[in-house]
Amino acid sequence: MEFQAGIIKFIQSFSSPALDYFFIFVTNLGSEGFYFLLIPIFYWSINKKMGIKLSSALLLSMYLNVMLKEITAIPRPIGYPGIRSIYTGSAGGYSFPSGHTQGSTTVWGIIMAHYKKTLVYILGIAIILLVSLSRLYLGVHWPQDIIGGIILGYIIVMVVINTDRFKFSESASVKCLMAVIIPVVLLVIFPHPDVFKHMGMLSAAWLGYLLEDHFIGFEPKNTGFLKTASKYIIGAAGFLLIYVGLKKILPAGNISAMARYFLLGLWLTAGAPYLFKKL
Known part of the structure; x- marks a missing residue:
């Protein structure tokens, strides 16, 4: 873990009180509470089919995330020498994969695939990357957790997109x-x-x-x-x-x-x- 710890320490070398508050805010864009605010906007005001698709994909993504966390049982970097961990209340359970990263990739991946617009791509990719970076800056995940979360989120998006092709009678x-x-x-x-x-x-x-x-x-x-x-x-x-x-x-x-x-x-x-x- 020395190499991964070095990456976290490098990111945290730029830390400041202002960045602490910024990344705490950003990391909440990948939280359960944020999705409880976002998904109803789609279901109640934009497109309820999109709303149920986002709900289903996110909840199934959470299921897979919890299962993999328990199977791999990889400890978080919290308490690792030289790593500063803050806002640890957002870090429940084991480390791999990152639930915040996986959830963001799942939700914004589906939104980007649905709208296929430049501004949506920019917004979606920016949020995924910032949420991922926030988990490293806050010292609650290893880089491998971030990579795993993005890959798994992408796979879920591909499955959901391809499932749309089938008609169930x-x-x-x-x-x-x-x-x-x-x-x-x-x-x-x-x-x-x-x-x-x-x-x-x-x-x-x-x-x-x-x-x-x-x-x-x-x-x-x-x-x-x-x-x-x-x-x-x-x-x-x-x-x-x-x-x-x-x-x-x-x-x-x-x-x-x-x-x-x-x-x-x-x-x-x-x-x-x-x-x-x-x-």
């Missing part, structure tokens, strides 16, 4: 059944505490998407800035109420966490769209 009931079975099977294969949350949300997002499409028929519309902003504020408030409120009410444990994230997924794809349609 199963009935709605079969799709609903699969929306439950697939996450449960993945949970049984790897019953990690984080997987309870991610698979709960994935199942609910899929179910909500199918039920909303059949019973509600919500379609994002360009209704002007004020109405769009009001819609987003209402939706985000519901997210916050479920994410924070239920955490304080429900007892600690995997089942409670799974129930909370299940409701988050259901609110994203069915609850909020139903409320928007009524309003």
